[in-house]
Amino acid sequence: MVTGRPFAPYKGRTGGARCKPTLVLRDRRQLMALFGRKKTTVGLDIGSGLIKVAVIDHSKAEPELIKVAIVPLLADAIVEGEIMDPGIVSEAITGCLAAAGVTTRDVVTAVGGRDVIIKKIQIERVKEQQARELMRWEAEQHVPFDMESVELDFQILDPDGEGMEMNVLLVAAKRELVEAKLRVLSEAGLTPAVVDVDAFALHNAFEVNYPDAMTGVVALVNIGHEVTNINILDEGVPILTRDITVGTRRFREDLQRERGLSPEDAAALIQGYDRSPHLDAVIEGRGEEIAVGIERAAAFLASSSRSAGALRAVYLCGGGSRIPGLPDALGTRLRLQVEQANPLTNLRVRDGALESLVTDEVAPLLMLPIGLALRQPN
Ligand SMILES: Nc1ncnc2c1ncn2[C@@H]1O[C@H](COP(=O)(O)OP(=O)(O)OP(=O)(O)O)[C@@H](O)[C@H]1O
Ligand SMILES: [Mg+2]
Structure with missing residues (x-):
């Protein structure tokens, strides 16, 4: 497992013409690539009401949803984003993965909530390596957390721009939030390939299904059980x-x-x-x-x-x-x-992927787990 470092545990990335957020708080895919490429990605959404798993096959030209499972979580095991009872949560996660027939231990999961901040900032145009060095100082100006206890990543949104300034998307999460997530996963025997950010996973699911949402200012609103x-x-x-x-x-x-x-x-x-x-x-x-x-x-x-x-x-x-x-x-x-919004609007779905679930009744609940599973393996 990649251990936490006070700043940017991995490389910043540069975006394309239109930003596709590739920011992640923890990423061990490069390490895992040494052991062979995986074709599927397992997205795990640990909700306070329902644990949700979506499995996407990336081996074809287009991603295909091949399995979904949903398992209810006992009341009050997660309250306002905080895991109150790790034992109950990890048991429910194990049950949900088993229901989805998942045998791999690699999952993509995410953190969100008030301990995660994303911010678009403008800084003087510099090379990526130098931007990485600047970012800690920049983050101190923009993030109201103690810099010693955050995980950061950033993405240059206009790497080919010519102005004096460039736009950078900065993400910071309290390390304790990431660590708590990792603890509960490790209790369930899992090693997350990626720790994503809820907002980016939602973005990825919308990009596939609602290309119209990628223009102008729009709000993606995920109304869950508690939050x-x-x-x-x-x-x-x-x-x-x-x-x-x-x-x-x-x-x-x-x-x-x-x-x-x-x-x-x-x-x-x-x-x-x-x-x-x-x-x-x-x-x-x-x-x-x-x-x-x-x-x-x-x-x-x-x-x-x-x-x-x-x-x-x-x-x-x-x-x-x-x-x-x-x-x-x-x-x-x-x-x-x-x-x-429905995450299955433009997504190929394999026959039987939802098994006995009623598609119309569960589709709106799957936006986040599908967004997580849309992350390419390796
Ligand atoms: N088909 C369904 N099956 C189960 N619950 C449903 C269904 N449709 C709507 N609900 C409601 O949605 C809630 C769960 O929604 P969702 O999965 O989005 O929340 P969550 O991710 O568990 O919570 P949070 O994001 O706040 O931690 C349930 O508590 C229930 O009230
Ligand atoms: Mg939720």
Whole structure:
């Protein structure tokens, strides 16, 4: 395993004409390449409600989804992104990989949340090697974490540009967050090939399925069980990520407390297909929180970026995006195009990959694990 170093544990990379984030916080693929190339990538999304695994075959011209598995996690094993009970989590991970028929120990997983910061910065145009040396100093100016305890990576977005300055995408994560993830994986006997960042994995899944989302300013909003992750893309570059602690759990609790529903009835409404007055009432409050989160992220971008335009569209994914009436309510409130996104829109899917799962019911939940599995092996 690559051990943590205080700064940029591996090379920075240069981007193409349009940025495809290749940033990763930990990467042992070069090491693994010595032992032969792998054809498949296993994406592992450790959600607070559901553990999700997606396996993608990269051996053909186009990636193909060959297997998916979803396993529920016991309540409160992960709270607000923090792993409270590593034993329960690693057991669920093992179960999920077994359900997917995965025998390899190499997985791609990610970190996200408030201990991860991504930022687009401008620095004087220098060669990549020199940029790497500058980056620590730059990060100190832009990242509100103690530099001794972060993992950094960066990507030059316009390596062929000619101006005096160049654009750099910087990512910093608290090392403790990465280490905690690695501990739980190691308890499950896994050695992650890559530790990615949630925002970049989502970007990769959207790039394949929604090429339109790569122009202008758009928000990719992943509404999960505990957390809603808001990611802003500017011309295909993921430049801002923010989390708010609203997810299906809060909707369910509101339905129970305010509307007197049983936990089962509340869950059935949330995972159902039909709108109801109960849901509409709850969406009013919680939907507002999500709308404000999106507005704040867009406003922050407008105040901090010289060039970014106004938010053009919102794409929803995650279990919460299935709440009947929520996408419409957000669209009306934000006066924007709000679309529920499906990671299988442009992705080849092998027969039987989803087995007994109902495709329409689980597809929106698969955006992140599919984005992780889209990382090329080696
Ligand atoms: N078909 C489904 N099966 C299971 N849960 C579903 C389904 N459709 C919607 N849900 C809801 O979505 C939630 C899980 O969504 P998701 O997998 O996006 O969250 P998570 O990744 O586990 O959570 P977080 O990202 O907040 O840690 C469930 O708790 C449930 O309320
Ligand atoms: Mg999630």
